[in-house]
Amino acid sequence: MRERRGMRKKWCYLLLTAILLIGGLAGCGSEPVQPGYEGTVKALAKLLDTSAGKLLQAKSLSAGESVGDWLAIALSAGGSQENYEAYLEELSAYVTDCYARQGCLDPVKATDYHRVALTVMALGGDPRNFGTDAQGNPVDLVADGIWNFQGDRQVQGLNGTIYSLITLDAGGLEVPDGEEPSREMLLLELLEAQEANGGFGLTRGNPTADMTAMAVQALAPEKEQYAAEIDRALDYLSGEIQGKDTDTVSGMESSESVSQIILALCSLGIDPAEDARFVRNGTTLEDMLDSFRTEGCYRHTTGGEADVMATEQALLAMVAVERLRSDGDGRLFCYTG
Secondary structure, eight states: OOOHHHHHHHHHHHHHHHHHHHHHHHHTTTTOOEEEEEEEEHHHHHHTTTTTOGGGGGGTOTTSSSHHHHHHHHHTTOOOOOOOOHHHHHHHHHHHHHHHHSSSSSSSSSHHHHHHHHHHHHHHTTTOSBBTTTTTTTTOOHHHHHTTTOSSGGGGTTTHHHHHHHHHHHHHOOOOOOOOHHHHHHHHHHHTTTOOTTOEESSSOOOEEEHHHHHHHHGGTTTTHHHHHHHHHHHHHHHHHHHHOOOSSSOOHHHHHHHHHHHHHHHHHOOOOTGGOOOOOOOOOHHHHHHHHETTEEBSHHHHHHHHHHHHOOOOOOOHHHHHHHOOOOOOOOOOO
C-alpha cells in the first residue's frame, strides 16, 4: 500500500511538471491570441505590420481600394480609435484624382461608387459632396454611382443592384423624381433575379451563399413587404449550411460566406445562434466562423493563410451580432441616426 501511494505521488508530480512546462513553452516569446473583436484587431495590426490605432495608415493599404475601405468601415463600426479624419482626406484626394484623370470614379464598376460612399458615411462624411471633379465642382458619389452612372450596371452582375439599394438605405437617401433607376426599379430588378430555389447569384442560374446573403441585406429594410421572398432566401442559405456533405465545421467553402450570412440574419433582427436553421450539428454560425480563425485573424478557406479581407468581414459580422444583442438592431449599414 505504501509503495502504491509513493507511485501515485510520483505520477502526480510528473503530470504537474509536464503541465507547467507545456504552459511555459506555449507562452514563450509571444502573447496569447485574444478572442473577439479587440483580439482580432490586435492580430490584424500584427498581420499588417503596424499597431492598433494606425491600421488605416498601414503601408499595404490605400484609401479608395476595396481592402482599405472595408477595413475603415469595420473599424469605425466597432468603435476602434483610428485616424479616420486622415483616411477621409486621403479618400477625398483619391476621388478628386480619379475625376481629374478619367472624369469619373470608375467607368465600369458602379460598386466602387457605392463602397466609397458607404465608407464616407461610416466615417462621418457626406458622399453627396465629397472631392471635386475636373472643373472643381463637388462630387456626388451617390448620384454618379446610381442614376447618373454612365456605364452598364449589369456588367458586375447583381452586385451593382444590391449595393445601390444598400447605399440608398444606409443614408436614408431618395432617388430624385424622374431619375432612373428609381428605388422601386432596383427592388424589382433584384427580386426578378431570385432563383426558383430562393437563392441569388452574380449571374442568373448561378446562386451562391455570398450573393444571397448580400441580397437579403439589401431587402432587409423592406422585410415586411417582401417577407416571402426573404424566407425563401433564408431557406436557401440554411440548405447551403445543412446540406453540404463535407468535413469542414461550417460546411461552407469560405469564411466570407459565413460572415455574410451572419450579417444578413442580423439585418433582419435574427440572432444567428438562436435560429435552428443555421445551427449545424450543434455548431452555430459564430462557431463556424471561428473554424477559419488562425493566429487571431481569419482566412479565406480552411487551411489557408490569414487574410485581411476575410478578417475585416469577420469583424463586421462580430459588430452586427454585438449590436443586435445589445440594442436589438443588427443592421450594420445604417448611418441616419
